[in-house]
Amino acid sequence: MQIIPSEMLPGRDEAALRRFLEGCKEAAVTKGHFQIASISLEVKHIAPLAVLQSIYEPEELHFYIERPADDEAIAGAEAVVQARFDGPGRFQQVQAFADDVLENTIVVGDLSEAFTGPHFFTAFSFEDSVAEGGEFPAATVFLPRWQVSRSKGKYGAVANLKIDAGTNLDEAVARVWGAYQKFGAFDYGNDPANDKPPEQPEPCSRRELAPGVFEGAVKQALESIREGEFEKIVLARGIELEADGPWQPLDALNRLRERFGSCFTFSYGGGSGRSFIGATPERLLQIRDGQLLTEAIAGSAPRGRNAGEDAACARGLLDSEKDLREHACVRDSILRRLEQVGIEGIADASPRILPLANVQHLHTPIHAEVGESVHLLEVLSELHPTPAVGGTPREAAVPRIRELEQMDRGLYAGVVGWFNHLNEGEMVVGIRSALIDGKRAKLYAGAGIVEGSDAEKEARETELKLNALLDTL
Ligand SMILES: C=C(O[C@@H]1C=C(C(=O)O)C=C[C@H]1O)C(=O)O
Incomplete structure (x- = not known):
């Protein structure tokens, strides 16, 4: 240049x-x-x-x-x-x-x-x-x-x-x-x-992309975990909404950024009239001035209706052996993957709480120094997908996802972001997202499955996560 x-x-x-x-x-x-x-x-x-x-x-x-x-x-x-x-x-x-x-x-x-x-x-x-x-x-x-x-x-x-x-x-x-x-x-x-004020279409129908599949998939995954095939897998479900008029993705984005100020609000238009929008809490990778930031976000609980209930939900999450194990899978995998490209990540030993408008998560920020010889895309290719959206071991868990979910994730749980000539960039995980195509919108949400997960509870968790976009649309 x-x-x-x-x-x-x-x-x-x-x-x-x-x-x-x-x-x-x-x-x-x-x-x-x-x-x-x-x-x-x-x-x-x-x-x-x-x-x-x-x-x-x-x-x-x-x-x-x-x-x-x-x-x-x-x-x-x-x-x-x-x-x-x-x-x-x-x-x-x-x-x-x-x-x-x-x-x-x-x-x-x-x-x-x-x-x-x-x-x-x-x-x-x-x-x-x-x-x-x-x-x-x-x-x-x-x-x-x-x-x-x-x-x-x-x-x-x-x-x-x-x-x-x-x-x-x-x-x-x-x-x-x-x-x-x-x-x-x-x-x-x-x-x-x-x-004129933005016109919002009204959703008039809702259907599951893979009806009746999710809870059965969780049970099958638990069976595979018991058999030692993998330790963690993230399973998602998708819904399709149809509205009485075309969605306005950028108006929806405006509402998302108002509601989820601590999240990354994004929109990517592929040039075919389709937009992929969302408000994701999850940064996969930021590099600026030779400093790398990433994070483990895994383990979820609802928000309470008042301060006391909210704190009790947070405490429950911080004390949950199952959620801590699920979280550690993600943190340890990220640290290992960074090491593969010669980067030493630094992370606290125990997670903190990340409260969002609709759910709260266990969260561990990770930072590192990166030399000039490592390109951001090289790190990205090593990190994606982390067990926050894929599974661990990656080689065993990720190929099972499509088979168990019986749907196409597309950009959901993929990566969107930017980079420049200075090896700087910001890449985020495409969760809490919707694919908008005219009157139709596909929304996805997933949950991490480890030993001790309960299919019904995980289904409720995906519902909470779907609300991020449902309320906005
Ligand atoms: C997969 C999603 O979220 C991920 C799964 C989480 C969990 O299982 O606790 C928490 C945050 C994300 O890492 C999603 O929102 O679709």
Whole structure:
């Protein structure tokens, strides 16, 4: 990646922008390869979700992630370059694709703040491969044409353009200049959608994706655990809702982020009119400034109706031998997997409570230092799926999941997130999620099964987890 000094910052005037893009075109001709021109600008207050909503096209790719508690949000829309992969090598393929794009990227602008420069957005399904005709590919990566972000009171906009020998520079300049004017002083009042309150369709039917399967699957899994086939497996159930009109995924997202301020609210649009949205508590991996954060979240209890009942539920969870064992499976597996890629994770010996609006969990934050030689996607490929959504030992448990659940998880319990050229990124686990396709929405929730689990109780737990999305839709 080539970085042009920020004094040459285009966007402040159109002539400088043209000179920068001319340079990119010359490079494209010389190298015989397209160049990505990436222009980052600090802008005045901007609300990434509102901007995304104003430029949202169901047929275009988009990505959004926000954790209100961190005061950070990033949105990207329209793919300037993209790729899809399938199979066990998908993480490495995404990395190779990004490396190749970055080799041919020329960056200019305000690069000192978070979320500046080009960012890649990704979505990985739970399984390594998806069946032909699946709703989303096993791996998608794209670099957006537009990216807007908020990070602790700073706001940024990035435009990425693909420039080759045939690019019409007049059009390219007009496009970026127009976008700069738009994002530089974004007018929320201009969006006709803001004139009326969001319309919410009413759900009119609900069906199980695999009727009558869940409790039987738990019992079968318990049998396999007794026989020593595996120690833990996470089994999920799915429901499909149908509404009297199309769901509005970004309106639902707005409600999710209000209700689940400590969760990662995300939306990924695959470009086929379908969106995968959710509010997940679970960070799979964050790397920033060489510091890695991950966490074990496993073991669940309801929230109480008052402070006393709530505390009693929390105490029950912290004292539950079964939940502590289930939790330790996840924590120990993450530590082992990190070790496989030469990373020493540091974690407390006993978990704490993570309260969410609808449930509470056992939680162990894990942190580590990472050297420059380990790529984020390499760590990701080792970690996914953790026994929080898969099982342990992974090789024995994960292949049994599909057979026991009798449904396709798709992106549920997969990974969505972003990464950049600095080996920074944030990847979250796609749970507490819904796949929205017009009037239809598929919702999934799972529960960890270990020796001592009770099928009926686990079914109730999945119901509590489904509520995160049910209440919002
Ligand atoms: C699998 C899900 O959640 C996972 C399972 C948990 C459990 O069994 O206690 C808790 C948090 C998550 O790791 C889900 O929400 O669908």
